[in-house]
Amino acid sequence: MKDLTFGPFAAVGKATEDILASLGKFGEFFIEILRSLRDVSTWSPLLVQQMRRLGVDSIPISLFLAMFTGVVLALQASYTFTGQIPLYFVGTLVGKTMMLELGPVLTGLALSGRVGANIAAQLGTMRVSEQIDALETLAYNPVAYLVVPRVLAGVLMFPVIVIFANALGISAGLVTAVNLLDMSTQDFIRGLRLFYAPFDITFSLIKTTSFGLVITVIGSFMGFTTRGGAEGVGSSTTRAVVISSMLILVLDAFWAVVLLQ
Amino acid sequence: MRLKNEIVVGMVVVLGAVLTVVGAFWLSGRPWGESQRELVAVFVEVGGLRSGNPVKFRGVEVGRITKIELDPSVGGVLVTMDVSPRAELPVDTGVLLTSASLFGDWQAQIVSRAAYPDEQFTGGNPPGVLPGATQPDITQLTAVGNRIASDLQVLAQRVELAFTEETALKIRETIENVEGISQQLAGFVDQQTNVYHDVSQNVLAAAENITQTTARVGRVATEVEAVFVEGGEVQRILGNVRQASQNLEDLSIRLDQATAGIPSLVSRADTTLGDLGHLAASTADLLDSVEPQVHEIGPAIAEMRHGIATLERTLARVESGDGTLGRMVGDPALYEETQATITALRRMLADIQANPERYIGAVRIF
Structure with a gap:
């Protein structure tokens, strides 16, 4: 009777305790990352390598996504306008949407799968195989050695990736509009410039930087907290992708509220 | 050959930075x-x-x-x-x-x-x-349009409230009444149109009559003008009468001169006086014959001229002392009688000149 009466409350309390504990652990982990930034000699030799692996090697998938996004945006814009709105607004819609929303968000979601999962799997495997423990035993700062280069690589390289993605997406929209929508290049560029503001690019870079930070930090945290062998690695990888994707969308709304109002 | 990580990453970062700057600059126009x-x-x-x-x-x-x-x-x-x-x-x-x-x-x-x-x-x-x-901007204009639309909506609602079924029935009756009145008006208009047609026909006939009457008046006026031209002939006849009077005056002067120079002829004055009496009677007859018709004055004057010519010849014979009259001019009694007669003739001629109608009578054109 007692269990039936207080069971739900106990479950909510347990879940709250777990969430707060996880947030606490995540807070400690994030603070440890910030502290480890001072250990430059440990993370700096690995930074370029991580930038290559997490950034440069992710460019193809980002460009692939951006190209088809630009094509679809141009076609959907012309389909939506249906003659009531001048076609040069296709350029406006493609440019604004790529820079403000789809470029950063789609790239972030793609990289949360590729980069976040990669980091979580790598660090999770190192955790379950006790390699991280070995580093600690050897007096290495595992966060500075394993996490900081990945986080910095994500923060630095994600905006670069999104710049390429935006450029290719807009270019793909231009090519699509000119070849499939009976628009001239001048019309598309006119629409592209019509509502352009320099802050558009700044906004895109701010969002992408935050996405890079979230993806790498969440992936690293999930990998560092992996338990239970290979199954735990898989679980951590999955949770890293899911949570990163959710946080990307949350941050997307957050920045829109903070910076666009 | 696999490029070093540093080179690849450096190239990508530099390319990204350049793309950002150039893209932002290009988009700004x-x-x-x-x-x-x-x-x-x-x-x-x-x-x-x-x-x-x-x-x-x-x-x-x-x-x-x-x-x-x-x-x-x-x-x-x-x-x-x-x-x-x-x-x-x-x-x-x-x-x-x-x-x-x-x-x-x-x-x-x-x-x-x-x-x-x-x-x-x-x-x-x-x-x-x-x-x-x-x-x-367009939003302000559309706001004004929206306000106008709201007003129209209110107006439409009020019209809808006022336009009940009873109102519709009355409007329908009114329309039917208007239709009947319009039919009556149409008939009245047709009737008046016929009347106006008849009146216009009459007016046309009257105008034709007026035209004919005007033509007649024109002809009459022409005739009247011709009559007035003939009136000029009358003036010429009167002028001839004046000339005859002037000739008589000259004759009197000559008689006066003759009587002054020939007193011995007085004895013959009876015969001369008789001639003068005959002459005066002829003149009176002449004037009497003028009175009934004006157009006979001309011949009368012609006769008078003939008479005057005859008289001049006679006077010439008198002045030369031939005949009875020539001998009579020397008689003073005859002179005095002649003077009195001439004075009477002058008065008569003066009266004729002043009042020709008294002797000629009324002149009528028609």
């Missing part, structure tokens, strides 16, 4: 390598203007809006814009903010204020700050 001139204008309000909106001069895009800020010191909004130095600004430069299209994009136009006399440009600006004006 600024010309490459041209120094821009900064213009500042003040507005009461700027509508939907944003940084990056185009600045146009004579329809050509010459710059971009770079900054928009409230400035309490000037009591308005300061708008800073970068403009190409190739744009030669007019003397009375103003900046006009307008909607670039119906979809919310705005633009700034550099204009001559004289070309827009209806726009309220800001005045009393600090040196170097251009006056500005803002035209209402």
Whole structure:
């Protein structure tokens, strides 16, 4: 009777305790990352390598996504306008949407799968195989050695990736509009410039930087907290992708509220 | 050969940075390598203007809006814009903010204020700050339209309330009455049309009669004119009468001269007096014959002239002393009688000249 009466409350309390504990652990982990930034000699030799692996090697998938996004945006814009709105607004819609929303968000979601999962799997495997423990035993700062280069690589390289993605997406929209929508290049560029503001690019870079930070930090945290062998690695990888994707969308709304109002 | 990580990453980062800078510059629409001139204008309000909106001069895009800020010191909004130095600004430069299209994009136009006399440009600006004006955008116009639509809706509702079934029935009856009245009016109009047709026929006939009467009057007038011309002939006849009187006067003078020179002829005065009496009787007959008809005066005068000629011949014989009369002119008694007779004749002739109608009678044309 007692269990039936207080069971739900106990479950909510347990879940709250777990969430707060996880947030606490995540807070400690994030603070440890910030502290480890001072250990430059440990993370700096690995930074370029991580930038290559997490950034440069992710460019193809980002460009692939951006190209088809630009094509679809141009076609959907012309389909939506249906003659009531001048076609040069296709350029406006493609440019604004790529820079403000789809470029950063789609790239972030793609990289949360590729980069976040990669980091979580790598660090999770190192955790379950006790390699991280070995580093600690050897007096290495595992966060500075394993996490900081990945986080910095994500923060630095994600905006670069999104710049390429935006450029290719807009270019793909231009090519699509000119070849499939009976628009001239001048019309598309006119629409592209019509509502352009320099802050558009700044906004895109701010969002992408935050996405890079979230993806790498969440992936690293999930990998560092992996338990239970290979199954735990898989679980951590999955949770890293899911949570990163959710946080990307949350941050997307957050920045829109903070910076666009 | 696999490139080193540093090279690859460096190339990607540099390429990304260049792409960012070049892309931002290209999207802003600024010309490459041209120094821009900064213009500042003040507005009461700027509508939907944003940084990056185009600045146009004579329809050509010459710059971009770079900054928009409230400035309490000037009591308005300061708008800073970068403009190409190739744009030669007019003397009375103003900046006009307008909607670039119906979809919310705005633009700034550099204009001559004289070309827009209806726009309220800001005045009393600090040196170097251009006056500005803002035209209402489509949202304000649609707001006015919305208000009008609301008023129309209220009006329609009121009409709907007033337009009940009973009102509709009355309106229908009214329409039926109007239809009947219109039919009656149509019949009345037809009837009046027929009357007017008859009247017009009569008027045409009367006009024809008037035309004929006028022609007749014209002919009568011509005849009257001809009669008046004949009246001129009467004047000539009267002139002849005067001439005859003048001749008689000359005759009297000559008689006077003859009697003065021939007293011995008095004894013969009886015969002469008899001739004169006959002459006077002839003259009286002549004048009497003139009285009934004027046109007989002519022949009478001709006869009178003949008589006068005869008399002149007679007088010539008298002056020469031939015949009975020649001998009688010397008689003073005859002279005195003759004087008295001549005096009477003068009075009579004078009376004829003064009052010819008394002897001629009334002259009638018709």
